[in-house]
Amino acid sequence: MERVPVLKIGDILLVSIQIDMEDQTALQLQEDLADRIVETGCHGVIIDISALDIVDSFVGRTLATIASISRVLDAETVVVGMRPAVAITLVELGLSLPGIRTALNVELGMALLARERDFEFKDIDDDEDDADEAVVAAS
């Protein structure tokens, strides 16, 4: 069975799925990611599926499970790079992937994670004024 590598880039874990995964490979990835989140203390996970030409209900469920597991481990997951034909097919299949954050590419995914983390820190620091938040949101 092939294994999908998990890379640490700064404080983000990046998973780029480059193979047509057997079900067992998808389950292994779920476990590997949970381990790496704990091991590294990363707060963000990006899963790049731009190389996948289909996402069926098994892979869809795996992505949703990864997102839930990471959240419990204090990390946010963003799925990036879904092809248009895959999105159309997923919706017709009946899978709308609720609870999964998405972005169009890795760069936008990283920006999304950075912004969320920023907001989280700001929430703690209450005397931050609204104008500053607006600037962050617009950037």
Added chain:
Amino acid sequence: MTAGDDIAAMETLAIRSDQDVVRVRQLVRTLAVSVKLSLVDQTKLVTAASELARNTLVYGGGGTVAAGRVDNGRRSGIRIVFSDQGPGIPDLDLALTDGYTTGGGLGLGLSGARRLVDEFDIDTAVGQGTTISVIKWCR
């Protein structure tokens, strides 16, 4: 599928492992490209095939797939037949309901696959097995 349809030679594969499910996806993709299905229709057909192949493996206890080109005089398409000698499906209406699963899945494989193809026929008998035949036509 009607009596007038002309079926070319079908390719067959055994479905006995996770890896075989990957092979089914690859075979169906190749066939879908060969009859020039649109990218979205290729994606829909491969996704449906992935769902049905997994069901053949997981619920049917393994089986076979046969796939090939079909022509009805006006259009060409791809026909895929999944067969197993497993337990059969006791309540077909229930099994075709979105979200119904006896195996802890998402319950979208059968119902979703039906939406993703143009023709969908099931022949199932308790204790004898299940045969599912699908066709996707070129537009």
